[in-house]
Amino acid sequence: MKKIHSDLQKKIERVIGNISEISLLEEQGCTSIVRKIKSSKGNYLLKSASSEKYQTWLKAEALILEKQNQENLLRVPRYYGFIEEQDGCHLIMSFEEGVTLTTALKNAASKSEEMELIMSFGQLLDQLHRTNTDVHQDKNAWLDVQLKRAEGYVKLGQCDGSMELLELLKSKKPLPVKQTLIHGDCTTDNVLVSGRKVKLFIDVSGTAYGDPRYDEALAIRSFFRNEEYKNFFYEGYKYYRMSPEEFIYFNDGLYEFF
Numbered sequence: 506m507k508k509i510h511s512d513l514q515k516k517i518e519r520v521i522g523n524i525s526e527i528s529l530l531e532e533q534g535c536t537s538i539v540r541k542i543k544s545s546k547g548n549y550l551l552k553s554a555s556s557e558k559y560q561t562w563l564k565a566e567a568l569i570l571e572k573q574n575q576e577n578l579l580r581v582p583r584y585y586g587f588i589e590e591q592d593g594c595h596l597i598m599s600f601e602e603g604v605t606l607t608t609a610l611k612n613a614a615s616k617s618e619e620m621e622l623i624m625s626f627g628q629l630l631d632q633l634h635r636t637n638t639d640v641h642q643d644k645n646a647w648l649d650v651q652l653k654r655a656e657g658y659v660k661l662g663q664c665d666g667s668m669e670l671l672e673l674l675k676s677k678k679p680l681p682v683k684q685t686l687i688h689g690d691c692t693t694d695n696v697l698v699s700g701r702k703v704k705l706f707i708d709v710s711g712t713a714y715g716d717p718r719y720d721e722a723l724a725i726r727s728f729f730r731n732e733e734y735k736n737f738f739y740e741g742y743k744y745y746r747m748s749p750e751e752f753i754y755f756n757d758g759l760y761e762f763f
């Protein structure tokens with residue numbers, strides 16, 4: 506899928522008009538190939554997946570983004586279309602200016618910039634977890650689904666986690682908390698920064714009603730040992746503060762399977 510063949514290009518053009526330029530993004534993710542596409546109507550992001558596992562994830566992301574065009578509960582790119590081909594599938598969304606928080610932190614020129622970035626990340630996540638919804642869900646339902654998915658991946662050899670670790674996670678579930686709207690893969694790679702603030706979630710295939718501690722753990726994982734950064738985060742994120750044991754369960758445990 507290095508090149509876009511003419512048949513696929515025609516299908517994309519039916520959605521966004523005549524294409525004038527296609528370029529691979531400098532920042533690529535782990536599950537897909539991402540391209541910027543310019544057309545007469547504007548700039549778009551094409552996200553393509555080829556393996557069966559990642560096609561399933563991309564399809565889930567497409568459904569979530571499409572729903573958000575109406576619901577508007579999440580700060581996410583706009584959905585434009587989804588194309589399924591024999592050798593892969595392709596999601597078309599709005600192209601958003603900005604860089605990931607991972608990159609923004611690498612390039613930050615001062616402590617105050619780092620603080621602003623991390624605090625705004627906390628705020629965005631705080632806002633998400635406080636989103637009002639009518640959904641009332643059993644407190645363990647999401648975790649049980651994730652453990653089942655994890656088991657499938659272990660059996661197929663499609664993850665880092667082992668069956669032993671999975672059995673441990675099943676037998677030592679943390680005390681349940683109220684379920685909220687969650688991102689589901691909330692690392693610093695999956696939020697976009699513009700103007701020194703984290704503004705948008707991307708890579709939303711895991712978005713669901715679930716355990717907010719999973720988001721919290723993945724949000725702080727890249728600076729878990731940096732007390733100063735963590736304090737910046739919790740300046741913005743006031744919804745909950747997980748214990749070290751909860752962090753280990755989600756970051757060193759559950760995340761190993763996804």
Ligand SMILES: Nc1ncnc2c1ncn2[C@@H]1O[C@H](COP(=O)(O)OP(=O)(O)O)[C@@H](O)[C@H]1O
Pocket residue numbers: 530532533534535536537538539550552582598599600601602604605694695707708709
């Ligand atoms: N809507 C978008 N606008 C601009 N850039 C994007 C957009 N979505 C993703 N990107 C860029 O593409 C990269 C990979 O996207 P992502 O959805 O995280 O893919 P993966 O599932 O492979 O991790 C991101 O790091 C970001 O730089």
Ligand SMILES: [Mg+2]
Pocket residue numbers: 534535694695708
């Ligand atoms: Mg990603």
